[in-house]
Structure formats: C-alpha cells, structure tokens
Amino acid sequence: MKGLILQNAYYHTPSTDYQGERLAAELNKLGVYCDIKNNDFFGAKIEGGNLKNAAAGYDFCIYLDKDKYLSYALEKCGVRLFNRHEAIQLCDDKALTFLYLAGKGIPMPKTLPGLLCYDPSAEILKDTCEVLEKELGFPMVAKQCYGSLGKFVYKIDNRAELQKKCGELKCTPHLFQKFIAESAGRDIRVIVIGGKAVAAMERTSQTDFRSNIELGGKGTPKEIDEKLKTLCEKSANLLGLDYCGIDILYGKEGYLLCEVNSNAFFGGMERVTGINVARLYAEHIIANAKRL
Template identity: 55%
Template sequence: MKGLILVNAYTQSEHELNQPRRIMAELAGLGVPCDLRRNNFVPAWVAGDIRSDAARGYDFCVYLDKDRYVPRLLERTGMRLFNRAQAVEACDDKMLTHIALAGIAPMPATIPAPLCYTAGAPLSEGFLGRVEDILGYPVVVKECYGSLGMGVYLAHDRAQLREIAARLQGKPHLFQKFIAESAGRDLRVIVIGGRAVGAMRRTSQGDFRSNAELGGRGEAAAPDPAVTAICERAASALGLDYCGVDLLLSADGPLVCEVNSNAFFGTFERVTDINVARAYAEHIVSTMQGV
C-alpha cells in the first residue's frame, strides 16, 4: 500500500510542512510509505475522460489542501481521499457547514448574507433590520471562507453592521448570534474516524476570538459526554475522517461554531499529550485495510 500526501501548491514554510511530515512518519511507522507533494504537478485533469497519470500507483491520498477540483477528479478515478472532497468543501464554507448540520448539532442562529453582483449597491435597510431583530447586538459577522479568526468581526449597532456588510459585499459572508458567555473562550475537539480523541480549551485575553493565531492560549480539557456526542455527530454528518470542531460554551450548553477539516494539531498535541498524527495514521490504515 502506498499513499500520497498532498499539500497546497504554494506551501513554503517549514511550519506548514510539519503536520504532513508528522502524518507521513506515523504512516511509515505502520509500514505504509507515502510521498509528500505540493499540489502543483497536475495530479489530474480532464481530457474527454479524467487523466491522472502522475497520481497512478497511489492507493489513497491524505488531502491537506482545500483546493476543490483536484480532489473531485482524484475521487472520480476511484482513489480514497482522507478527507473526502465533499467533506472538505462543506467545512471550507462556514455557511454550508451550518446548513449541513442544521437539525443535527446545536449551533448559534445564523443568517446568510445575500450574494451581490453589482459592486457598490448597499444591502437593504430592511435586511439589516431583520438581522438586528433576529440576532440582536452585538452581532457577529463572518466571512464564509475565513480562518485563523481573521474573517470574524463584531458589530455593535446598525452603523457598524452596515459598514462591515458593505466591506464584505464581494465575499460570501454570514451574520451570527454573538454568544456573550463564550467571548474569549472556546473548546477545540479533534475527531478521528468518528471518535473524539481529546479536547483543548482556548482562552484569549482582550479579544472575543480565541484563535491561537490571535493569542488564544490552549490547555487540555476533558470533554464531557454531551460535547463528545455533538462533535462525533457533526463529524459523521459531514463525512469527515479527521476534523477539529470549535465549540462555543453558551449558557444553554455547547454550540458548534465551526468545523475545520484541515485543523492544525501542533498546539493540540503539545498541550494534551495526545498523538493526533498516530491516531489519524491508524484510522487511515484500518480504513484502507477494510477493518
């Protein structure tokens, strides 16, 4: 058995190569060699049928990119991807994640912003008024494709809401109820092969976003059964082999904030002492062996 580990075509930093190298080493330890490659060698294309000469000889692919086309092409050739193409797409777009999990996992109330084709046309005051009525203030505004906390904003009144909505007009975005009790803290749970392997509490001083990249500090946490059940349900509904679920801690219980198909596990491994790369490698090998 041989695997292909694909990372983004433009990956440069050693830091970003850390995670694929860890997974590769654990797979090698289980007797499964892999090639680690950037997604920049034309792994597959369409010429009448699908051509994938450069990807031939691999039994599976650990897909650590978010590009949407190559994984769909590779799956059409019969290759098994970890995670699957559709699961990566559903997680990459926060609004699609919320739609997929509606009725399956508790989440904060969320409203999609309408798509704008005509630059400069303002969003109607009627729409902003509905957002205000349903979600109240302050209200969270998020870019659907944001990550590391960088596309997440807070509006305190109609003027700020109007201003942020105008700024994001050209990008898919959403409006979401602000969970005040959870400001500056959340819970990151990693789920592999349908099982929650551990949890990390993240706390930030002075910012409502608790992302590690914005200064949030992580510490090991014991996920209670309610949290575990929500995360496992969410991962399974999205068809994920591996993910990091971010939960907000509301007065009414945990709420799914977002699901990361490509969650970094460096900080998580350090603070929890859980070998995430090995757990993922074991899941991949047992899946491929049909166990």
Template identity: 40%
Template sequence: MKGWLITNAFLHTHKFTEIHLWLTEAAKKVGVELIVKTNAEVLVKLDSDFNTVKEVNSDDNPDFVLFWDKDVRLAQYLEMKGFRVFNSSKGIAVCDDKSLTHLYLQGAGIVMPKTIVAPMTFTNIGYNNLDFLSQIEKELSFPIVIKECFGSFGQQVYLVANKQELRTKTAEIGAKPMLFQEFIPSSKGKDLRLQVVGNQVVAAMYRYSEDGDFRANITNGGKMKPYEPNQKQIDLAIKCCKVLGLDFAGVDILFGKNMEPLVCEVNSNAHFKNIYDCTGINVADSILAYIIKRICIGCK
C-alpha cells in the first residue's frame, strides 16, 4: 500500500518536520510506503478537460492521501480527482476557521462557551465603526476572550478586562476574522486535550498553567500530565469529530462551572509530540492503523 503525505512547501520548522517524520516512520512499521509531497509539487491544475479520473501523477498514484496541511483547495482538488483524503477538505476547512467550527458544533447541540462572531469587513477598510462592540459588552461580561479565527497554539487568543481593552484589541486585530467568547473562570489556566482517531480517544492529557496565564497551551509555557477522561468527555470529543467529518483530531475541552465539559476548539491536524511526551502514546501509529483499516474496508 502506498500513500502521499501532503505537507506545506513553505513551512520549515522542527515542530512540523518532526511530525512528518513520525508519520512516515509509523507507516514503515505497518508496511506502508508514505511518500512526502508538498503542495508546491502537487499543484491544482484546472482546465476544460478536467475530470475525476486519478490523473494527478498517473505513475505515482497513491492508495490514499494523508493531508497534513491547510491548503484546502488542494485537498478538495485531490478528492475531486477520486483520491481518499484523510482528513477531508471540508473537515480541515471547518476546523481551520474557529467561527465555522463553532457554527457547525452549535448546529449539533454541542455545549460551548457563549460565542459571538465579529461582523465581516474588508482588508482595505477594517473596522471604521466599532459600535457593534456595545452588543458584545451586553451579551458577554468582562473579562472577554477574543480569538482570531485563524490561529494555532493559543498565540492568537487574548483576554480583555474592560471596554477600552476590548476596543483597542479589536482595532489592533483589524480586518482579520475574529470572535468574542465568554470567559470560563472555572477553567482558567487549565483544559484537556483528547486525541481522537476514528471513533476512539487514543490519548488524553490535562494541561495547566502555573504562571497565571488564562491559556493552558504548552507552547505558551503550560504544563501537562496524563489524564483519564470520563465517559462524558470521551463522548463529547468523538461527537465533535463526527459532526465535523474528521477522521482524527485533537479536541480541547474546558471545565464548566460544575465541571461539565465544554468544547473549546477542535484541531484537525493536531500536533501530537506533546501528548507523546506526556503519555508515551504515539498517535501516528493509531492514525496509520485507522487509514489502513478504512482503505481495506473500501476495497471490499
């Protein structure tokens, strides 16, 4: 069996290349040839003769594509050509945009912090009127969490304490899509990461901050320890993946006032180095085993 691992040609950091290596090594263990291809090598080529036959590279056609990038146009193109793509272009796109994630989860009745999506504006205009923030203040009490819709590792997430900070940060973010969210005091500086593959939670960790940061992300200095999720947390994480059409993902869960689980975010291509360091579980092995199972089922 042969697959492609699609990566981004312009993103060269150890954090990402290490994950790519883990995935290719996991493939070798199960006898799968996983060939790394960048989104600059496999281009989206559209013309009047376009059809769904697998012709991207006829001499090197894979049995599946493991898509470890956010180039959703390429992912959709490969699907249109008839390739089985893990995760799907739709799943990646919905997770990449936090506002879409919350819209889809809301539609499925999944409990989340109260969230308001900022109105869209244009890059060359920005917000020349911030009157809409008065509605945010009425609906959400301070402090308020502001998240840029496109961002990773908790680095585009902010906490504002008052009206002036709200206006300043909104203006600073400018035309970039963002959302405003209820702050959950009972989960300040702590959350859960549940790693889902298929319909199973294969690993979980408790993340916490010891320096007063309201975020628990490891990238921002948070700590971690292994965690045994309860059935409500497991069911919630799996349901999120089903709703979003994900084969695998990292689901971040907050602790509500009465310790009830609230969904914070869902990451379609969640990095799993930290959870390995924390639990000793290599999620790459689970992902490759799942893909083989799905491909084999499809061949029957």
C-alpha cells in the first residue's frame, strides 16, 4: 500500500509540517510508504472534457488541505481521501457545520448566520443590529465562517461594537452566536478517529475568552466522560469524518458543540496527553483505505 499526503503549497508552519511528517512516520512503521507533496502539482486536470488524475498509483490520500476543487476532483477520480471531500467542506464553513447538524440532536449555542452583502459601500442598517441584539444580547460572539486558531472569533460588548463589526464582516461569510459565559476562557478539544473519541484536553486561558493554545491557552488532559464521548462521536459520525478535532463549550445545562475541525493539529494534544494520535489515525487509514 502507498499513500499520498497532500499539503497546501502556500501555507507551511511548524504545525502543518508536523502533521504530515508524523503521519508519514507512523504509517511507515506500519509498513506503508507515503509521499508528502504540496498541492501545486495540479493533481487533477480537465482535458478533452475528462478528468485526468495525477495522483493515480496511490491507495489513499491524506488531505491536509481544504481546497474543495482538488478534493472533489480526486474523489471523482476514485481516490480515497482522509477526510472525504464532503466532510471537509461541511467543517470548513462554520455556519454550514451548525446548519447541517441542526435538528440532529446536537446541542449548540444559539447561532444566526450573518447576512451576506455584495456591495462594500453598503450601510449597516440599524434594524439589523437591533434584531441581533434582541436575539443574542451582549456580549455576543461573531465568527468568520472560515477561520482557525481563534483568529477570526470576536466578542462584541455593545451596540457600537456590533455596528462596527457588521460593517467589517459584511462582505465575508460570518455568523453571530450567543456568548457562552460559563465557558469564557475554557473549552474542551476532543480528537475523534474512525468514530471513536480517543483523546481530550481542557484548554484554559487567563487572558482571553478564546482558549486556543495559539492565543496563549494552556492544555491539560481531560477525561472523556460518557456525555462528552456521545456528543463528539455523534457529531463526527453525522459529518462523515475519519478524523477531527471537536471543540466543546461548557454550557449552563451541559456540553455545547463549538466547532468541528477536519484538519485539527494533533501536536499539542500528543504533548499534553501522551496519546499517540498519529499512530491511531495511521491505523484507521490502513484499515479503511480500500473502502471508497
């Protein structure tokens, strides 16, 4: 068996490179060789009205990117992707994740998809802000639909800030959400592989309501209790994910789903918990590579 690990050509950090290298090393120990490539070899092209697959010869592809065109094309050519194209798309867009999971028994904060605007010069209407304030109160949270590492998640404390943020985000996909005060500065990150919650840590921050490690949050191992396990495994299975990192908030009445990351970094989790996440993912990949 031979695998392809695909990375984004434009985005390389120690964390992104670590993902590919660790997975390749663990797969190698299990007898599976992988090539690590940037996605700029144009893995699929349309020629003569047909798709041509430049990734032929691989039994699977670990897709450490979110580019929907290439994932769609590779899957259409019969390549088994980890994660699958549809699962990556559902998770990449936070509003889409919440909308997809709504009505399926997953507790989540009250969420209003933001209005899209196509005119950068358009004024934000007073009525729009009034509705948001009435629905969510202050503070509330705004998030860009595409974002990670906590970078595009904002707390809004009053009407003036809301008006300003609506203006800044109007031409970018975004959502508004109830601020879960009980969870300010703390959340739980759970890794789910092949439908099983395998590792978890609590992340706490003394300086920010966002507990992302990249923003100064500290991780400690967290026991996976029955409710946490059920919520995370159910979410991952509904979204069709082979692998993910799920963020969970502490709500007044129990756990709430915050976010599902299809490309979650596992370096921090491995350091905090001592669990070999790359090994578990490698085992899952080998067992499922032939199942399209």
